Amino acid sequence: MSIVGIKIKILTFSGYYLPGYKGGGPVRTIENMIAHLSDSELEFWVVSRDRDLGDSEPYASVKRGSWQQSGNSYVYYLPSEKTSFLEVRKIIETTPHDIVYLNSFFDFRFTIFPLLHRYLSRSHSAPFVLAPRGEFSPAALEIKKPKKKLYMAISRVLCLSKNLTFQASSEFEARDIENALRIDKSNIKIAPDLPSIRSPSPASLNLQPPHQTEESSLRVIFLSRISPMKNLDFAISILAETTCSLQFDIYGPKEDLPYWAHCEQLLSSLPDHIQYNYCGTVMPDDVREIFSAYDLFLFPTHGENYGHVIAESISAGTPVLLSDRTPWRSLEQDNLGWVLPLGTPQSFARVIDAFSKTTPQEKQEKRRHILDFSEHKLCAPESIIQNRELFVSLLPQNK
CATH class of the missing domain: 3.40.50.2000 (Glycogen Phosphorylase B;)
Incomplete structure (x- = not known):
C-alpha cells in the first residue's frame, strides 16, 4: 500500500486517448481502468497524441503541450511536431512518477521511445508495466510480420524487455506473450480489462x-x-x-x-x-x-x-x-x-x-x-482487485 496521503503516480503512454474513440479497445481499456482505479491511492498521468486515429487536425477541445486535468486523471497531449525521442524523454524526466505504464509493444513513439529512455538511463529506477493489448496473438503477429520480427529481434539483443512486467488480460494472452517473447511466466501478471462505469448497469x-x-x-x-x-x-x-x-x-x-x-x-x-x-x-x-x-x-x-x-x-x-x-x-x-x-x-x-x-x-x-x-x-470485483495489484505490488515496500 502507498503511504497515507501520498498517491502512486502512474505515468501512462498511449498512442490514442480521450476524447478520441477511433483507436478502439485500448482507448476504452485505459479510460475504464482510470475510472475504476483512480482514488486516494492511484493517480494516472496520461501522455497521448493530440488527435484521433486517422485525423489530420488536433482535438479542438484540449490544450496541447502541457499537463491538464481531465476528470480524475491528468493528460499531456503531444503536438504532432513534438513526438520526438527527446520530447518523450523530457516528459519522463520532468514528470514525477512511481510507475511507467505502456499500452503497446510495437508503438514507435509511445512504447519504444520510453523503453529506449530506460535503456539509456541506467539510473531510472521506476518499474515499467507493458500491456500488449492482444498484439502477440498469432493472427496479430502475421500483420506486418517482417517489421515485427525485426523489432522483436532487436528488442532481445538490447534486452529492452528485461525487468519489464507484462500485463495480460487473460490466460490466453499470457500464453501468447510467453510464446512470442520467450520470457518467464513470473514476468507476466493477469489483470483483465475492466468494463465501463459511464453507463447504467x-x-x-x-x-x-x-x-x-x-x-x-x-x-x-x-x-x-x-x-x-x-x-x-x-x-x-x-x-x-x-x-x-x-x-x-x-x-x-x-x-x-x-x-x-x-x-x-x-x-x-x-x-x-x-x-x-x-x-x-x-x-x-x-x-x-x-x-x-x-x-x-x-x-x-x-x-x-x-x-x-x-x-x-x-x-x-x-x-x-x-x-x-x-x-x-x-x-x-x-x-x-x-x-x-x-x-x-x-x-x-x-x-x-x-x-x-x-x-x-x-x-x-x-x-x-x-x-x-x-x-x-x-462486473467482477476480483478483476478490479487484480488491476490494482498489478501496480501496487510493484512498489518496493510491497515486494
Whole structure:
C-alpha cells in the first residue's frame, strides 16, 4: 500500500486517448481502468497524441503541450511536431512518477521511445508495466510480420524487455506473450480489462428489441474498426452462405481503405435476400443504444485480448456470434451467443439461419436473459482487485 496521503503516480503512454474513440479497445481499456482505479491511492498521468486515429487536425477541445486535468486523471497531449525521442524523454524526466505504464509493444513513439529512455538511463529506477493489448496473438503477429520480427529481434539483443512486467488480460494472452517473447511466466501478471462505469448497469437498462413480425428480416450488425484483424470480409462471406432474409449494417471507422475496397466488392456480390448498409462511425456513448436495435452481433474477429465491443453488445441484450479467438469462450454455455472456429464458415451460416427462424417472442426472451445475466458476467470485483495489484505490488515496500 502507498503511504497515507501520498498517491502512486502512474505515468501512462498511449498512442490514442480521450476524447478520441477511433483507436478502439485500448482507448476504452485505459479510460475504464482510470475510472475504476483512480482514488486516494492511484493517480494516472496520461501522455497521448493530440488527435484521433486517422485525423489530420488536433482535438479542438484540449490544450496541447502541457499537463491538464481531465476528470480524475491528468493528460499531456503531444503536438504532432513534438513526438520526438527527446520530447518523450523530457516528459519522463520532468514528470514525477512511481510507475511507467505502456499500452503497446510495437508503438514507435509511445512504447519504444520510453523503453529506449530506460535503456539509456541506467539510473531510472521506476518499474515499467507493458500491456500488449492482444498484439502477440498469432493472427496479430502475421500483420506486418517482417517489421515485427525485426523489432522483436532487436528488442532481445538490447534486452529492452528485461525487468519489464507484462500485463495480460487473460490466460490466453499470457500464453501468447510467453510464446512470442520467450520470457518467464513470473514476468507476466493477469489483470483483465475492466468494463465501463459511464453507463447504467446492464440490469437497470430498459432496452426494447426492434419491433418484429414473423416475416421481419433478421437484423445483423458488425461494429468495429474496419481492418483485416476484425475480419469483416469473412463476415460477408458467411452471410453469402445464408438463406434467410436479413439486413446487414456495418459500423466503424475505415482504418484500412484498400481492405474496405475489398469488402465493398464482396458486399456488391451478396445475394438478393441480403440488404446491407455502411452506417459510419459511432460515438462511444451511442454504442449500446445502437446494439439494442439489432437481433445479432456478427463478429468473427481474428483476435481480441478482451473485446469491449462484445461486452457492450451483451450489455444491450444483443446476442453475439463470435470467433474462438477471444477470451469470451463461454457465450454459448451462458446462453449469450455462439462461439465458433474460423475454419468452419458454414457453421456460422447455419447458426444465423437457425436463429432467423426463432419467433419474435423467443428473441425477446433471449434478449431479456442476456440483460439479466450480463450484470454478473461483466462486473467482477476480483478483476478490479487484480488491476490494482498489478501496480501496487510493484512498489518496493510491497515486494
